[in-house]
Amino acid sequence: MRNIKLIVEYDGTAYAGWQIQPNGLTIQEVMEEALGRMLGEPAKLRSSGRTDAGVHARGMVACFRTGKGMPLRAFREGLNTQLPEDIAVRDACEVPLEFNPRADAVSKHYRYTLLLDRFRSPLVRHTSWRVPGPVNVPAMEAAAAGFIGEHDFLAFQGARCAAKTTIRRINSIDLVREGELLHLDINGSGFLKNMVRIMAGTLVDVGLGRRTAEDIRRLLLEGDRPDAGITAPPQGLCLMEVFYPEESLKMPVPISPSLGGRG
Template identity: 60%
Template sequence: MRTIKLILEYDGTNYAGWQIQPNGVTIQQVVEEALATMLKGAVRVHSSGRTDAGVHARGMVAAFSADTGIPVRAFSDGLNALLPPDIVVVEAHEARPGFNPRFDATGKHYRYTIHRGARRSPLCRHYTWHVRGGLDLAAMERAAGCMVGEHDFASFRTTGCAARTTVRRIDSVGLAEEGDLLHIDVKGSGFLRNMVRIMAGTLVDVGRGRRSVGDVALLLTQPGEHAAGPTAPPQGLCLMEVYY
């Protein structure tokens, strides 16, 4: 039995997230159906995590096991011929037996992108959160600095998060301007449900002057006692890379 590791890029606009569910078409479903066609049998694909409806990925890592002699390259070139235009296998590799994309991961890099143009952009609507008005980037950077380190992020998760612990280590939170776009790059050991989107929403609140840098510090030193900012829309979020 071989273990094949895939690195996937996808546009999540038309999908109900990564994980298979009864109420919509998902990335996992489409990939498994393509593999089933190639291998002539059902295949279960395990991923490094779940992305919600509308969220994108440049470096989602997934893996599956199969008893096949098909060359590894076929799981990129051949599989891509069966996948729709909004999902692609960037790379395929043979992994060691027992490789688990989720539990073997040591960290992840997410990027949240904000469009700061005076008017909404039809071309950006599926990939950014349009935030009108100016943002105080200096204040946002100070607030982002509060998030770096090991903290209890209980205030930065949504209802339904089943994580056993809310303590997470964030290695960096960086802001980068690209014309009207503002990228928020977050790297860390792991994330709670909607954690990055709530971090982004909280930073935007700071940038708008709706909360102070001190308020953000309280969210981390007194977790659960204060409400974080809004959960930013899903389309601005992209999983950039998973580290091993």
Template identity: 65%
Template sequence: MRNIMLTVEYDGTNYCGWQTQPNATSVQEIMEGALAQMLGEPVRLHASGRTDAGVHALGMAACFQTDKTMPLRAFREGLNTLLPRDIAVREAREMPLDFNPRFHAQGKHYRYTFLLDDIRSPLTRHTAWRLKGKLDVEAARRACAEFVGEHDFAAFRASNCAAKTTVREIYSMDLTQDGRFLYLDVRGSGFLKNMIRVIAGTLVEVGQGKRTPEDIRQLLEGGDRRASGQTAPPQGLCLMEVFYPEVGAEPDPHPARRKPRRARDLEGEGT
């Protein structure tokens, strides 16, 4: 038996999210269908996590087990001939049988993209949140620093979030501007449902002068979702990367404080 990990890129616009759901089309459903067609047997994918409807991914990690002996390149190339144009396998590599992409993940990197423009942009409507008017980027950047570290993020999650604990650690949070685009890059141990989107919505309110950077600490301490900002729309969010330790190495509790080991640095065929 082999344990194959796929790194998947997808445009989430037309999907209900990664995870299979009744009466809606998911990325997982499409992926499992393509795998079953290629391998001639039912396949179950186990992913590093979930993404919501409309959210994108550059580096979603998902594993399946098979006894097929085909080379790793064949998994990637074979699947890409069967998948729709908005889903692609970037990498396929073999992992130990006990490897689980969710439980062995050391952290994740998400990026939220804002478009600062008073005029709508048809080309970015599925990949960015357009903000009209002026935004105090420096104030929003100062607010980012308040999120870094281990905190209770109860005030920054969806009302229907089922997580047993709301304590998470953010390793780094950076806000960078490139012309009309503003990028929020967040690296952390893990994230609650809608956590990045609520953070993004709250940062926008700081930039609009509706809150101060110092308000963030009070929101974290208060734990009241009703007191924090709006949930940013899904199209601006993208799962960039999932961090894993070297096979056989002890977990690094702070993967973002060193040069991250990208998926292609793990064993298996390179990108």
């Protein structure tokens, strides 16, 4: 039995999210059907997490087990021939059977993209949230620093979140300007439902002068969700990369049979 790890990129515009559900077509469903056709047997994907309807990914990690001896390129080039244009496998490798894409992850990098423009842009309408501005970016940077570290993110948790704890660690937040686009690059140990989108909505309020950096610190201490910003639209969010300890990805070295004679 083999455990195959895939890096998946997708445009989530047409899908009801990653995870299979009864009320719409999902990326997991499309990929499992494509895998089934290629392998000639059912395939079950385990992922590093979920993305909501309309959210994108450049580096979703998903694994499946198979007894097939296909070369790794078949799980990339071959699978891509079975997938629609808005889903693609970027890489495939074999990992230990015990590798778990969700439990073994040590951090994730999400990017939320804002379009700071008075006029709408058809070209980036599916990958950004337009904020007419003017926006005070330095004030947003100062406020974003308040998220760094380990905090209780109860105020930044979406409804019906099943997480056992709301304590999360944010390792870094960088605001990167690219023309009229402003990227919020957030790296953390893990994220609650809608957490990044609520953080983005709150930082936009800071940029528009509706909140201050002190409000961020207060929200983290008081945990009052209604007092935080709105949940930013899904299309601006993209899962960029998932990080793992190197040892969790290393395949065991085969044990050579003994070459000695009988003792």
